[in-house]
Amino acid sequence: MNTSVNAVRIIPATAVREGAGVMVHRTIGTPTLRNYDPFMLLDHIGSENPNDYIAGFPSHPHRGFVTFTYMLDGRMQHQDSMGNTGNLEPGAAQWMKAASGVIHSEMPKQENGLLRGFQLWINLPAAHKMDHPEYQEFPAAAFPVVETGDYRLKVLIGRFGDVVAPIQDDLTQVTYFDVELRPGRHFQHWLPVQNTSFIYVFEGDGQFNGQNVALHSLVTADTDEGAFDFVAGKEGARFIVVSGQPVREPIVQYGPFVMNTREEIDQALADYHSNQLVRDRAWVKRKQ
Incomplete structure (x- = not known):
């Protein structure tokens, strides 16, 4: 694989208190990287200390974009002013197109133990910012997994080869994968050259096209042929791979x-x- 690099940045996460005091690791949405079209924010929650997360994210509004929430460990309850409620268990995910307006809360449903997950904000084109709100929400078992001798890959949005996720983002063609890579093994992948793409390492470490990448680091994966090669460190690595069309x-x-x-x-x-x-009512569509 030719892994020549056009513009690669490695951005360590910044600790930020959000919501009612939840500690998050933020990369997109910081002074270092204000936005990364079409991505507006990436927060990673990861703590065994309830003081870091128990206050949660009380009722707050959104307009003009999509939020995608992916739980790794622990449980998070979603509730909005339209009457929707849902509990995101480990491995579950919710795509919420806020569009014209949603007012919701996201509150941990546990008082002790590990809480880990991600929230990604995806911008909407002007022509769709005032669309009706929409939800796509699925439990862990709904997401297909690709296994090889080198890695285990969960397809959360879009497709990986012939494997298709239950969540589709038609406007920006987002793909979102959770990759567990064994120690010393390679994950090689091609991304559309016209897209904005990144990886974020949340377990272990490794090398991206020969450059060292530490834990809690985001790598802007824009290469001149859309190709990259990630090699896991001695403890292995786990990371998300995200790509989408700029607005x-x-x-x-x-x-x-x-x-x-x-x-x-x-x-x-x-x-x-x-x-x-909140102008238009939306209901959560779930797959059991």
Whole structure:
């Protein structure tokens, strides 16, 4: 595999308190990487200390983008102002297209033990920012897994070869994989050259196209032929691989609102304060 590199950055995560005081490891959405079109934020929760997560994320609004939540360990309850509720168990995931407006909370459903997971924000094109909200939510068993002698790969969004995830992101063609790589083994993959792509290492360490990558680091995986080769360190490695088509439109963000103009942000704030943010009802679609 030719793994020549166009522009690769390695970005260590920054510890940030979010929600009601939840400690997260953040890479996208920091001063180092404000956004990475179409990705607006990547938070990794990972702690056995309840003080780091027990306060959760009380009721808060979103408009103009998609959130994708993937639980690794522990349980998180989702609830919104439309009457939707759901418990994300280990291995479960939820794709929430907030679009025109959602007000929801995400609260841990445990008081002790390990809580680990990710939340990714995916921007929406201007033509779809005011679409009706939508949900796609599935338990761990719904996601297909590809096993080889070198790695175990879970397909969460999109497709990997002929293997298709139950969650599809049609607007930005996002793919999202969870890869467990055995010590010293290689994971070689091609990504669309027109896409924005990254990996994030959350267990172990390794090398990306010959460059050392430490634990809790994001690598911008933009190579000139879309190819990369990740080699796991002596303890192995586990990482997510994410790719999507850039929106290439102006971004104006104010907290939980991601729009194209300041006027649209002002309107979102006015709608929220006048209880007009949630315009369209959506229901969670689940597969048992």
